[in-house]
Amino acid sequence: MGVIKDRQTSLGTVYERYDSNNELIQKFGMIGFIKLSTVRRKTYFIITDLKGNLIEDANIYLNEKIGDDKYKKRETAFSALKVFYSFLELVHIDNPQNLTSGDIRDLRLFLEGGKKEGSVWSVDLRVRRDNQTYNNYLNVYRNFLEKMYGITDSFLFETIKIGTTIGNGFFAHAHKGTQERYKANKKVFKQQSVPKYIKPYQYERIMDVIERSYGIREKVIIDLMYNYGLRIGEVLGLTFEDIVPSYKEGYYNLIIRDRMSDKPTQRAKGVITPTSKDEYNDAWYREQGNHLGYQTVLIEEEMAELIQEYIDESRDDILLSKSPIKRENLKNNAVADRVSTTPLVNNENQYIFLNHQHYTPITQAGWGYVLRGIFKEAGIHVDKGSKSTNLSHRFRHAFAMKRVKSGMQILELQKELRHASPKSCEAYYNPDDEDKVELLRKNNERYKETYDKDKNK
Template sequence: MDIREMVKGSKSKYEVSIISDGKRVVLGIVDVEVQQVDYNNEKYILIYDSNRRVIRDAYKYINLHLKDSSINTRTLTATALVKLYSFLEIYGFKIDNLEKNEMEVLKTFLYGNSKTGLLIDTMLVKSREAKTINKYISIYRGYFKYIGIDNKWINEKVKSSKTLSRDSFGDIGDSYKASERVSKAKKVPKYISEKQFDAILKCIRKHYGIREELLVRLMYQKGLRIGEALGLTIEDIKDDCIIIRNRISDGEDQHAKCLYQPISEQDYKGSKCLSLDFGFNIVKIDSELHELLERYIYMYHEKMVKRKRTSYRKYCKADRVEGNNFLEGDNYYLFINRESRPLRRTNWNKYLKKIYLMCNIEIDKEKKSKLLNHRLRHGCAMKGLKDGKSLEEIMKILRHSSLMSVMVYINPTDEDEYEANESIWDSRGIELNDID
């Protein structure tokens, strides 16, 4: 039997097949889904099996038994239960008849390991770490107890001088035998903290200039992606906002993700380009940031007009969509280099890496350098969360259309999780179906 994970966004479904007469025959698709709904000003989380039936026990546990828990805790619980019920459907196991062997297979499934076996081949895309596995197992422990299942494997404890990890949730001196050992290796955080951002600004103001400050502020304070920032032009800068959009003249480094890509100049006047949140985004800015942008335009662009006029007009000119009052009526890309060309992402990454190192900010050498920029956008989301903003507010700041997309940006460190004692995972809203 073959088990293949198919991923779309943050959602997974599984194709189960067999090899018959040298051909792969699909037996079925396991598509267990979690959905969040709003009803009478309350948030409910539903889990559907592959036949689109609500899993009643899971519904009651999440929305009734855990009703006093935060929506984030309930969402994490739902995410873990989706994996459990997917596993049950794939292997044909019964939830009330899971022995040690079945639970060990479940653990392997949760890890997301691809494996070739005598009878079953698994090709799983997503992978998880021991810390996440322990959280899931802890959730299953509470869920099994709620539905009246005494699973000895998941409840067995062992005596120890200390717990295996903070996720084992055992008494002092005890730990659950099912818990995985968690590596103590320090991981590079996925976001820039507020303290780190302050250090970055101090470093830039001492060793760099306005251009570098504007780029990190746009990403950290306003949630811009690096491609959106590099694609800004002079006409996109307004008194109280900036406009994000795509142009035909944009290079590969200047793409505004999720926005319409015009094909011809006529598109600029069409309904698609003129539709808010489809053809363009509006990002509000304060007077301080606007003044810094204006100062940069006059300092850098006027200098280039005088020093390298021909090259500047040839390489920095951008399509004019609205019209502007700067630089003889033509439109130009905002961020430029010393050679009077649009700033390239590869060159900017070198600057940012040096800035991080000067500020003693850890860099994951195994990750692509473009993730250095995304850590600033992640920092925007995490700062909003710590400042008490709701997920809906963060969604608007990041200009996403669903909470599911926002969850990717919520990456608490071990310290964050210890302080908050909760994690935030994927959720998605739909219209409520009647549930008896």
């Protein structure tokens, strides 16, 4: 069975089809550009194939049929039709009017993206579209087929009736009704607010994306937040000397502290920030605890080894010899203040996580850009409006919720989160309906076990 993969370019997505022997047998896709006419004061959306041939019907639809519609609607149609005509090229269909029900089922599989097994070919696509985007693209195809060819009787247009509850009263105050929806569309649940934490299945998606499209740096940073509860500022402020063996064999301590050399986005919470380098020798700076000099986070040896693997990979001499600028930036801009006596190579302390391009310490803005790309590829919702939910902090919330769901009490959670007060831990308790059902079930089971024990005494 063959497989189809995608590759992103500045103009659009290029697809590559491989046979069962992993031989490239087809390269296809649609590219496009948006052009503003200063004469007619109109924006044109243009789609071509990889050879530069115009896709005439698509361009007529974009610039004439819906040419006076709002920009956002035309932009969505522009994106949707590039995918649509890429699919037509894949299945060797010259005219959209020739689409069969089977073709439309394959189109839906192609449109979903991600990694899926098909009957003839499989897809291993980086892009995964959420249900709302998927439905929006199908709506574009319906409108396109109807306006360009008068087609309204294909599988795409079939509808079903669904039951709905109207009103939110109790008993007689609420009644049921019916609505129609397209069979081909997916269910979209109204989301009252952006989720505050990453669920286990989303974490698995993220790790899958990282394995295919990113590297050790992204895996380490996310694991430190998701599995160990670090804030993003604490992660970006880590240096070579902050990884020290624990007295317990098989474990290491991460030292969380502030330095004078830290940028504001590399600061930690719950530790005192020195105002001069002289304070590195003060007793309070060398004491562990909330609002003292430092905190510690225990990590497994395997995690410490993964961090060291990233350090070795990013500081490879052969790699640096090819870029004097990176070596210079590493020497001049990535050096952190030395505050301990931990032995280091060349006796030089550096911030661990680097910007790939410049080899300066990665900033929160730079990391945020990377993370949004990962979320998009994994099909995870991003708060595009107010950005009220910090993307990185969702991992720390997940760290807390995992422990709550395992039965951890508030005082234990306070210690795990390194908070000064148990009250401040309440912000991390954000169960959705699914969580509430699970927690209720577990509580009932615990109550039943206690009741049965007391009954049998």
